[in-house]
Amino acid sequence: MKKTNPSFLNGVPELLVLRLLSRREMYGYQIVDEIRTQTRETLSFGEGCVYPYLHYLEAQKQVSSQRREVDGRNRNYYKLTTRGGKRLEELTSEWKRVTAGVALLMEGQHA
Amino acid sequence: MKKTNPSFLNGVPELLVLRLLSRREMYGYQIVDEIRTQTRETLSFGEGCVYPYLHYLEAQKQVSSQRREVDGRNRNYYKLTTRGGKRLEELTSEWKRVTAGVALLMEGQHA
DNA sequence: TTGACATACATCATAGTTATAGGTATTATC
């Protein structure tokens, strides 16, 4: 199941997950929740989207995980690797490029 | 083959096609070209993406078409209907909402 | 103490979208 570079009309979940993990380590359930709250309910990716992404990112060595018990809960904490940081930079600039392109066409004057 | 509202991580081609047709009527091949040039090569949707969309939009009565010969060429000119105009407004505000959501999470300070 | 709800993980089937590759036909250009 090979993945090509996202066109970034998709690929937003990967971007947001990497961005969240660039701030501090987090566990899956928390990521699902924070995507929803930090975007003020604008975006909401379900667990069925986020968990497979985390597994994929770990297989790519963009994140590493550590199982830990906190508050009587077993959680898989993920943190960004150096490679993941580079990937985040790539995806961020790609996202900016695409939104800028859309803006050009949407706002462009003439015909 | 019903289509739901795009999450707008997809749906960009529909948005751009409607936007172009909101300015003036155009034909398919021209739309393919102008998406590429007006976004300064940032975005490029092939004919295999644009033509099916035009057919879909016509089936939805969001655009209407008229075959015409111009410069010795047979072209299908498309123009926006009232319904298409409303749809464009919807998709535009949805796109803004989503990009604003991404920006919130990406730029948000704290953790 | 039990039932409901939230937390936390996981996977699968399906639906929907875009990309790729191919196909036809006409007109311009060299």
Added chain:
DNA sequence: GATAATACCTATAACTATGATGTATGTCAA
């Protein structure tokens, strides 16, 4: 008269996100 550009079209493959479902544990109120 060959090649490239214009102009249309379709089918298939690849990918993503959703929604359903499943497990297990912890919390809290009745």
